[in-house]
Amino acid sequence: MISKEILKKIKQIELSTRRLLSGSLVGDSRSAIKGSGLEFDQIREYQLGDDVRFIDWKSSVRMDKILVKQYREERNRTVLLAVDVSSSMFFSSGDQLKSESVAQIASVLALVASYGKDQVGLILFSDDVELCIPPASGRSHVRKIMETVLSHAQSQKKTNICAALRYAVNLKRKDVILFVLSDFIGNDFSKSLGLAASRYDVVAMRCVDAHEQKFPAVGFLECQDSETGQSLVLDARGKGVRSINAFLHAWRSEQDALFKKYGVDCIEITSRQDFMGDLIKFFRRRMRY
Numbered sequence: 001m002i003s004k005e006i007l008k009k010i011k012q013i014e015l016s017t018r019r020l021l022s023g024s025l026v027g028d029s030r031s032a033i034k035g036s037g038l039e040f041d042q043i044r045e046y047q048l049g050d051d052v053r054f055i056d057w058k059s060s061v062r063m064d065k066i067l068v069k070q071y072r073e074e075r076n077r078t079v080l081l082a083v084d085v086s087s088s089m090f091f092s093s094g095d096q097l098k099s100e101s102v103a104q105i106a107s108v109l110a111l112v113a114s115y116g117k118d119q120v121g122l123i124l125f126s127d128d129v130e131l132c133i134p135p136a137s138g139r140s141h142v143r144k145i146m147e148t149v150l151s152h153a154q155s156q157k158k159t160n161i162c163a164a165l166r167y168a169v170n171l172k173r174k175d176v177i178l179f180v181l182s183d184f185i186g187n188d189f190s191k192s193l194g195l196a197a198s199r200y201d202v203v204a205m206r207c208v209d210a211h212e213q214k215f216p217a218v219g220f221l222e223c224q225d226s227e228t229g230q231s232l233v234l235d236a237r238g239k240g241v242r243s244i245n246a247f248l249h250a251w252r253s254e255q256d257a258l259f260k261k262y263g264v265d266c267i268e269i270t271s272r273q274d275f276m277g278d279l280i281k282f283f284r285r286r287m288r289y
Helices: 004-021 057-063 098-115 139-151 161-170 190-199 238-261 276-287
Strands: 031-033 039-045 067-073 078-084 119-125 129-136 176-182 201-208 219-224 231-236 265-270
Touching: 004 098, 004 139, 004 276, 057 067, 078 098, 078 129, 078 139, 078 161, 098 119, 098 139, 098 176, 098 201, 098 265, 098 276, 119 139, 119 161, 129 139, 129 161, 161 176, 161 190, 190 201, 190 238, 231 238, 238 265, 265 276
Parallel strands: 078 119, 078 176, 176 201, 201 265
Antiparallel strands: 039 067, 119 129, 219 231
16 A cells, blocks of 8 residues: 555655646657558658558549558667665765655656656666566556655665666566666676666766765764665764765766767766756757657
8 A cells, every 4th residue: 555655755756747748748759650550640741651451442542642541659678777775775964865866766757757658667776686576657657666666765785786787687678778777886787787788878967966076074974785784984084084085086087988888878867956947958859759
């Protein structure tokens, strides 16, 4: 049973997304083609280059000009959302957890894909794939995806991005855009990323906390790794905090180079950022709605 709070969040996201999409072209991804299709569209006058097999001879005789049948074809694209639900995602130095930001992003992506009549699937992963909702279309299906990502409970598990990438590749779908929503704090995933990028159009949505972009100077700080339970003391003073920030910068730069190597776009989002408008604009450009 879905809680009233989750239902309220779903309605708010649907309303915000619909408002941002109002007046746009999203909502009809069908394209007119010359040839066979799934749905008859209209009869129109013959144009140079049209396939003569689709001339409507009866109508042509009646109208005393050459007419052809035109069809509309539904695009059979798939949007896969691989969402990180490991322990590191349930962290925040502000009001909103990284997991909450990722859940909102996944919900918006699912909604926009649905408005574009594309199929949407969901993969939840931590140290392994925890749940998969196979790609499908329709409002009730997208609602199920939204409910799942918004209500998933925290688990004390590590991050294994390779598991999600391998699982997505093994689905063997055609015409796929794979969004990986994670903080990308985990094991080496370069080989799995290369394989996924060779099969699918992959986009990395790197959701990080503001303090994972730039650590504040707060002196000595006792910390615990949420995924391993290991405790340590950070020296966040002067040279100490500069070393921490140099490490964070190098980590992001190394990942950015890896994404660039395999032609993967990386969009970095913080939990304090208003991302809805920019996210929808990017998605529409990428999907050519």
